Amino acid sequence: MRSPGHREHPEHHVNERHVQGRLRAQLGADVLADSDDVIEVDEDGNPPRYYFPRENVRMDRMSASDTHTYCPFKGEASYFTMEFLDGQMPDAAWTLKEPYDEHADLKDRVAFYSEKFDGLQFKRG
Numbered sequence: 001m002r003s004p005g006h007r008e009h010p011e012h013h014v015n016e017r018h019v020q021g022r023l024r025a026q027l028g029a030d031v032l033a034d035s036d037d038v039i040e041v042d043e044d045g046n047p048p049r050y051y052f053p054r055e056n057v058r059m060d061r062m063s064a065s066d067t068h069t070y071c072p073f074k075g076e077a078s079y080f081t082m083e084f085l086d087g088q089m090p091d092a093a094w095t096l097k098e099p100y101d102e103h104a105d106l107k108d109r110v111a112f113y114s115e116k117f118d119g120l121q122f123k124r125g
Contacts, residue, residue, distance in 0.1 A: 003100035005072030014043045014073045016105060023050060024123045025112055033057040039105055050122055051109035067091045075099040092116055
């Protein structure tokens with residue numbers, strides 16, 4: 001299905017590109033994701049988002065939350081709560097199960113809500 005957002009707001013840009021090389025999502029020494037198949041999304045008005053394949057994310061520390069949001073450009077997002085030794089971070093990451101056609105490559109990948117993390121870094125190499 002085509003995105004209603006792109007049709008109705010052609011001036012709004014949501015650009016995807018494959019990251020060259022390896023990228024890690026790291027919180028201190030804790031690696032949350034590590035992959036050489038990451039898609040960077042640059043969307044007007046938002047920080048860059050990195051979408052990791054689910055198999056390269058610490059899904060053993062994630063549980064589905066009840067939160068869902070809708071983006072008219074990408075589609076419906078489902079969120080995850082992340083478990084840490086000292087507690088939980090609700091809605092720390094999300095996935096797009098059925099993205100619109102323009103963003104089909106993001107299907108079932110995981111992106112971190114970086115603003116919720118104190119010290120989350122994306123490291124290359």
